[in-house]
Amino acid sequence: MPRKPKKPCAFPGCPELTEGRYCPEHQREINRDYEKYRRSKASKRRYGRAWKRIRDKYAAEHPYCEMCFERGIIVPTEEIHHKLPLSEGGTHDRNNLIALCKSCHSGIHAKRGDYWGKHEG
Numbered sequence: 001m002p003r004k005p006k007k008p009c010a011f012p013g014c015p016e017l018t019e020g021r022y023c024p025e026h027q028r029e030i031n032r033d034y035e036k037y038r039r040s041k042a043s044k045r046r047y048g049r050a051w052k053r054i055r056d057k058y059a060a061e062h063p064y065c066e067m068c069f070e071r072g073i074i075v076p077t078e079e080i081h082h083k084l085p086l087s088e089g090g091t092h093d094r095n096n097l098i099a100l101c102k103s104c105h106s107g108i109h110a111k112r113g114d115y116w117g118k119h120e121g
Contacts, residue, residue, distance in 0.1 A: 003019075004019065006019055009022050011030075051092060054092050059080055063076060066100065077099040078105070079100045080099055
């Protein structure tokens with residue numbers, strides 16, 4: 001299957017062509033700014049080094065998006081999602097985790113209203 005053509009980085013003034021929204025250099029900068037200014041301190045405490053180990057191990061054991069796989073579509077895992085969010089009493093327990101692609105992960109959060117301020121938590 002042919003690949004999509006690269007497009008300019010969305011960072012103002014950057015001429016680099018990229019497959020995503022930002023070039024790798026500016027993606028790191030955007031992520032760093034998000035962690036520093038927009039992510040709550042409570043979230044930072046919940047998602048530390050232990051979470052990274054749990055997430056990486058779960059992703060290695062579940063290489064494909066579990067929701068897409070149920071529909072017979074094979075898509076690589078890009079996110080590990082908590083079925084019951086930590087802010088609502090969920091844990092890092094394996095029974096509370098699901099491997100997802102970015103599309104399914106975004107869809108779950110869109111239905112919950114997490115990205116648009118409709119959901120408190």
